[in-house]
Amino acid sequence: WTARISDVGEGGFVDTQLEGPFDQWRHEHRFVAEGPHRTRIEDLVEARLRRHWFWLPVGLAMWLGMPLLFAYRALITRRILRSRTA
Numbered sequence: 010w011t012a013r014i015s016d017v018g019e020g021g022f023v024d025t026q027l028e029g030p031f032d033q034w035r036h037e038h039r040f041v042a043e044g045p046h047r048t049r050i051e052d053l054v055e056a057r058l059r060r061h062w063f064w065l066p067v068g069l070a071m072w073l074g075m076p077l078l079f080a081y082r083a084l085i086t087r088r089i090l091r092s093r094t095a
Contacts, residue, residue: 030068033057050086052079 010029014022019040026034039051054075058068 030059030064030071031056032059050083 011027012024012029012034013027014024016023016037021037021039023038024036033056035055037053039053041049041051043049056068056072058065058072
């Protein structure tokens with residue numbers, strides 16, 4: 010999977026698939042301040058499955074597993090941030 014990172018700034022960034030399992034993939038990461046010591050991360054993912062005998066089921070499995078992946082990322086991010094403030 011090859012992606013390009015763009016639109017990097019305080020408010021987030023975008024990764025766009027150049028090569029990979031999807032026909033099209035754009036993932037926007039938004040950082041929303043909720044106070045002086047709290048930030049919410051919002052994800053906006055736009056994807057189109059590749060119509061291919063192999064890549065269609067691979068992409069579909071990845072898409073369906075995405076909520077679990079994001080939940081895991083949130084857990085790990087919280088652990089890392091807590092360990093740095095302790």
